[in-house]
Amino acid sequence: MQLLDGKKISNDIKNEITVEVQKMKDRGEKVPHLAAVLVGNNGASLTYVGSKVRSCEQIGFESTLLHLEDTITEEELLVKIDELNQNDEIDGFIVQLPLPKHIDEQKILMAIDSSKDVDGFHPENFGKMAMDMESFIPATPYGILELIERYKIETSGKHTVVIGRSHIVGRPMSILLSRKGYPGDSTVTLTHSRTENIAEITRSADIIISALGVPNFLKGDMVKEGVVVIDVGITRVPDATAEKGYVITGDVDFEEVSKKASFITPVPGGVGPMTIAMLLKNTLLARERRMKKQ
Numbered sequence: 001m002q003l004l005d006g007k008k009i010s011n012d013i014k015n016e017i018t019v020e021v022q023k024m025k026d027r028g029e030k031v032p033h034l035a036a037v038l039v040g041n042n043g044a045s046l047t048y049v050g051s052k053v054r055s056c057e058q059i060g061f062e063s064t065l066l067h068l069e070d071t072i073t074e075e076e077l078l079v080k081i082d083e084l085n086q087n088d089e090i091d092g093f094i095v096q097l098p099l100p101k102h103i104d105e106q107k108i109l110m111a112i113d114s115s116k117d118v119d120g121f122h123p124e125n126f127g128k129m130a131m132d133m134e135s136f137i138p139a140t141p142y143g144i145l146e147l148i149e150r151y152k153i154e155t156s157g158k159h160t161v162v163i164g165r166s167h168i169v170g171r172p173m174s175i176l177l178s179r180k181g182y183p184g185d186s187t188v189t190l191t192h193s194r195t196e197n198i199a200e201i202t203r204s205a206d207i208i209i210s211a212l213g214v215p216n217f218l219k220g221d222m223v224k225e226g227v228v229v230i231d232v233g234i235t236r237v238p239d240a241t242a243e244k245g246y247v248i249t250g251d252v253d254f255e256e257v258s259k260k261a262s263f264i265t266p267v268p269g270g271v272g273p274m275t276i277a278m279l280l281k282n283t284l285l286a287r288e289r290r291m292k293k294q
């Protein structure tokens with residue numbers, strides 16, 4: 001069994017981006033600028049946004065954090081989005097999800113200028129991705145493709161089972177893996193919480209990507225020998241004995257499944273860090289595309 005080390009690969013990618021940023025500086029060009037919008041004080045979101053901003057500093061990007069009260073109205077948030085759309089200094093921005101319940105997430109994501117949508121959640125980018133056109137690929141699926149490529153995992157002719165159909169991970173993942181001739185090209189089955197006899201399906205999988213958000217959902221008897229397992233789950237499970245009062249737990253029962261897997265991601269240190277690295281990659285792409293247009 002080999003670990004798919006997302007922490008290491010994400011650092012490799014950050015180093016590659018740092019080299020590109022240095023080249024931009026040497027040419028006297030503006031460096032990429034990422035803005036992050038955070039509404040409220042959700043603990044996990046504070047951690048992820050903090051990590052995004054710190055990563056920008058590490059690799060030489062400019063960053064702006066817009067931390068807004070959770071009492072902000074949808075209309076007020078739309079005004080902030082429009083300001084970011086109009087701000088020429090900013091190459092790309094994200095709105096950290098989830099948003100408070102009184103705000104319509106889709107309305108907000110639709111309001112983001114698609115050329116600055118470095119999360120790739122705008123329908124225009126989603127549609128272009130499905131059509132193999134130039135777009136922004138959502139960071140988590142993009143990071144998983146990168147892991148598959150960098151560990152040289154053979155996918156052609158293989159059966160990939162994706163568990164979970166969210167707009168952020170499962171749905172785009174299933175589209176990306178079915179693209180002819182692209183990394184990850186395979187035969188895809190998209191399953192979810194209402195799929196019947198799911199174990200029969202997962203047992204036939206060569207590659208499993210689980211993004212269900214149910215801790216320890218995938219057990220050893222649900223997979224075949226030699227399977228490649230990518231765990232997107234990052235649930236904070238309360239644990240009074242843990243330093244932070246919780247432990248981050250994946251969808252995969254690591255102890256059981258790792259005994260049968262050829263490759264497996266750890267949690268933490270697998271897909272999570274790749275999400276940040278690929279967001280930075282998308283921001284670099286946004287800067288390069290804007291430069292070409294100027």
Ligand SMILES: Nc1nc2c(c(=O)[nH]1)N[C@@H](CN(C=O)c1ccc(C(=O)N[C@@H](CCC(=O)O)C(=O)O)cc1)CN2
Pocket residue numbers: 044047048051094095096097098119139140168234248267268269270271272273274275276
């Ligand atoms: N606008 C967005 N919102 C959300 C996204 C997203 O891609 N765009 N994805 C997730 C959260 N997320 C990034 O935003 C994210 C999740 C996890 C990690 C990560 O590095 N996890 C670590 C553990 C960190 C911890 O909790 O202490 C790991 O797995 O090793 C990074 C980013 C939902 N919202």
